[in-house]
Every structure is written in structure tokens, then in C-alpha cells.
Amino acid sequence: MSQMLEKQLESMVFRFRVKGKVTSITPFGGGHINRTYIVTVTEDGGKTEQKYTLQQINTTVFRDPHALMDNIQRVTSHIRQKLRAEGKDPERGTLHMLPDRTGQYRYIKDDFGSYWRMYRFIDDSYAYDTVENPEMFRNAAKMFGLFQAQLADFPAFTLNETIPHFHDTGSRYLDFESAVARDAAGRAASVQEEIEFVRARRKETYCIQNHVIAGDIPLRVTHNDTKLNNVLMDADGEGLCVIDLDTVMPGSALYDFGDSIRYGASTAAEDEPDLSKVSLDLTLFEAFADGYLETAGQAMTVLERQLLPFSAKMMTLECGMRFLADYLNGDVYFKIEQADHNLLRARTQFKLVQEDEDKMEEMNAIVARLCEKYHLAY
Numbered sequence: 001m002s003q004m005l006e007k008q009l010e011s012m013v014f015r016f017r018v019k020g021k022v023t024s025i026t027p028f029g030g031g032h033i034n035r036t037y038i039v040t041v042t043e044d045g046g047k048t049e050q051k052y053t054l055q056q057i058n059t060t061v062f063r064d065p066h067a068l069m070d071n072i073q074r075v076t077s078h079i080r081q082k083l084r085a086e087g088k089d090p091e092r093g094t095l096h097m098l099p100d101r102t103g104q105y106r107y108i109k110d111d112f113g114s115y116w117r118m119y120r121f122i123d124d125s126y127a128y129d130t131v132e133n134p135e136m137f138r139n140a141a142k143m144f145g146l147f148q149a150q151l152a153d154f155p156a157f158t159l160n161e162t163i164p165h166f167h168d169t170g171s172r173y174l175d176f177e178s179a180v181a182r183d184a185a186g187r188a189a190s191v192q193e194e195i196e197f198v199r200a201r202r203k204e205t206y207c208i209q210n211h212v213i214a215g216d217i218p219l220r221v222t223h224n225d226t227k228l229n230n231v232l233m234d235a236d237g238e239g240l241c242v243i244d245l246d247t248v249m250p251g252s253a254l255y256d257f258g259d260s261i262r263y264g265a266s267t268a269a270e271d272e273p274d275l276s277k278v279s280l281d282l283t284l285f286e287a288f289a290d291g292y293l294e295t296a297g298q299a300m301t302v303l304e305r306q307l308l309p310f311s312a313k314m315m316t317l318e319c320g321m322r323f324l325a326d327y328l329n330g331d332v333y334f335k336i337e338q339a340d341h342n343l344l345r346a347r348t349q350f351k352l353v354q355e356d357e358d359k360m361e362e363m364n365a366i367v368a369r370l371c372e373k374y375h376l377a378y
């Protein structure tokens with residue numbers, strides 16, 4: 001990091017309500033959208049130390065940062081109240097956003113038009129990029145399910161849609177077809193096989209959204225980006241809280257479940273080039289479904305429970321389409337580290353979709369069995 005950037009970041013820190021001396025600023029995390037820095041601030045000549053995460057919001061992706069921060073403020077306040085009522089520590093159970101110096105806003109707009117926010121860093125917490133064992137995945141599921149349960153009485157419709165049609169897979173399909181038609185980067189001819197893979201599944205892309213519109217599936221407060229590394233765990237591997245709340249919006253619980261399976265139940269990384277290493281691990285699927293049904297199952301409807309396995313396939317197909325569309329558009333959305341990064345990502349997702357299809361019956365049987373375990377209608 002250049003010295004100039006470090007100075008800029010340091011002056012940004014003190015535009016929030018923070019006292020002391022910045023002793024380090026380090027880029028952190030491997031997200032595809034925002035930029036995150038860990039900031040350490042000391043006071044009393046180094047006697048006390050507090051860490052923060054400073055984040056630059058990607059305003060190309062999130063066009064209304066005010067609306068986004070308003071969502072986060074309201075959702076974290078709601079969870080904080082719940083935790084206090086249960087005698088739990090809100091400082092470890094949800095994110096704490098810092099106000100600016102005036103106390104009026106919870107973000108800063110800098111001279112270049114960029115938006116910044118700061119959270120208290122939750123000490124002794126761990127975020128994992130890969131599932132190390134089924135128990136870890138089960139604990140993450142319990143946290144995402146708990147998040148759902150904590151917000152069950154929050155009026156979902158009052159939240160801002162930070163990215164309209166975010167998990168509307170049918171609308172994502174139309175975006176994908178536009179990208180193919182425009183072929184902005186001249187890459188369509190080289191990915192015909194992948195394009196046809198998506199097209200063969202066009203009809204299914206409308207399924208979940210149609211149920212939501214028809215009212216068969218309830219609108220809930222959903223996280224919408226339920227990767228494993230968006231749950232913080234403590235040193236014993238127990239879940240602490242759900243983070244990365246930019247995409248919290250009104251949505252379906254199926255989005256959260258499906259996206260978690262997409263990312264966490266895969267045997268390989270999202271950008272693994274060797275597709276023979278990419279498959280769906282049913283033990284991990286079961287661990288997640290178990291944890292999720294334990295904390296959120298009671299509040300779910302029968303149709304939601306029945307569609308859990310299908311949601312894994314849909315969220316995976318959707319993400320693959322988004323990666324492929326971005327590849328066709330010339331890599332304008334997701335951060336990339338190599339020229340074909342988005343194509344590699346798309347290919348792992350399509351391999352997983354194939355796996356989901358091959359193992360759909362087994363996934364359905366697992367959910368049916370777990371519903372029996374938790375005495376839930378199926």
C-alpha cells in the first residue's frame with residue numbers, strides 16, 4: 001500500500017468518531033466487491049488498543065449508499081435489541097457501525113465521491129473461506145438460520161432494495177442473454193458450450209420468483225450473500241454473528257440457503273481450474289441443512305422446506321450466469337486476478353449445477369429426513 005493511500009485512509013478514520021493514534025492499516029479479506037482495511041488505533045500512549053474495519057463501498061454496484069446504510073443501521077439495531085433482551089452481548093452478536101464526527105451519519109463521502117464506513121472489529125473472531133469440517137458448516141447454518149429468526153418480526157417490505165432484482169434468477173437470465181447478444185469483449189464464440197448449458201435451463205430460472213410473486217413463498221428479511229466467510233466464528237468454532245450486510249433486502253429464505261450450499265458444500269474453491277476436483281459434498285449439504293432447519297425450520301413453510309435442494313441448484317446457476325455474463329461484458333463487475341477468472345468461476349458453478357441435478361433425489365431425501373428429525377411438516 002502506498003504511503004499516500006495510507007495517509008488518505010488515516011485521515012478518513014478520524015472523520016468517524018474515533019480517538020487515538022492509528023498504528024496500522026492493512027488491506028483485508030477476499031471479497032469481490034468492496035475494499036476492506038483493518039485499522040488499529042491506540043490510546044493512552046499505547047495502553048488501550050481498538051481495531052476497526054474500514055470499508056470503501058463499491059458505488060458502481062451499490063448505487064444508493066444512503067439506502068444501504070439505512071438498511072444496515074435498522075437491521076443491526078433490531079438484532080441488538082433482541083440480544084439485549086436475551087442477556088447476550090450485542091458487541092459480539094451483531095455489527096456495530098461508527099457514527100461520523102457530527103453523529104448524524106454512519107458513513108463518510110470523501111472528496112472523490114467515494115463512500116466509507118467503519119465497524120468495530122470483533123476481536124477473537126474468525127471468518128473462513130473454506131469449510132474445514134461438517135461441524136463448522138453446521139454452525140454457520142445455525143447462524144444464518146438465527147439471523148432469519150431474529151429478523152422474523154422485522155417488516156421486510158420497509159427495507160430498501162440495495163440491488164434491484166438481486167436474486168431474481170429470471171431477470172438475471174435476461175441480463176445474461178443481453179450480455180451474449182452484445183458480446184462486448186468478443187468472447188461469446190469461445191464459450192458456446194457454457195452459453196448452451198445456461199440456455200437449456202432457462203425455464204427453471206423463473207420458478208422461485210414466480211412463487212414469491214404468487215405469495216406461495218413469504219417475503220422475508222434475507223442476507224443474500226451467505227458465503228461462509230460472512231459468518232464470524234469464535235475460537236471454539238461457534239457462530240458469533242452474520243456480517244457483510246450490504247445485500248440485506250426483502251427476499252426469500254431460499255436465496256440464503258441456496259447460496260450457502262453453492263459456496264460451502266463444494267469440494268473446491270469458486271475458481272478451481274481443475275473441474276474434476278469440483279463436486280457437491282452431500283455430507284456438507286446435510287450438515288448445513290441440519291443447522292439451518294434447527295434454527296429457522298420452524299418459521300418456514302412446507303413449500304420452502306421442499307424447495308431447499310432446488311434453491312441450491314438455482315443459486316448456483318444464477319451465480320454461474322453472472323460470472324459468465326461478466327466475462328462476456330469484459331469483467332466490469334467482479335474483481336478479477338487473471339484474464340479468464342470469471343470464466344473459471346462460471347465453469348465451477350456449472351459443474352456444481354450438474355452435480356446438484358445428479359444428486360437432487362438424495363438432497364430431497366436428506367431434507368425429508370431432517371424435517372422428520374425436527375418434527376417439521378414436509
Ligand code: ADP
Nearest residue numbers: 029031034036053119120121122125127229244
Ligand atoms: P467483503 O465485501 O469484502 O466480503 P466483509 O464485510 O465480508 O467484506 O469483510 C471482509 C472480511 O473482513 C470478513 O470476511 C471478515 O474476515 C473481516 N471482517 C469484516 N468485518 C469485521 C468485523 N466487524 N469484525 C471482525 N472481522 C471483520
Ligand code: GN1
Nearest residue numbers: 030031032033034061225227247319
Ligand atoms: C460477491 O462481495 P462478495 O465477494 O461477498 C457478490 C455475490 C456473489 C459472490 C460470488 C454484491 O460477493 O452476489 O455470490 O461475489 N456480491 C454482490 O463469490 O454482487
Ligand code: MG
Nearest residue numbers: 031229230244
Ligand atoms: Mg464478505
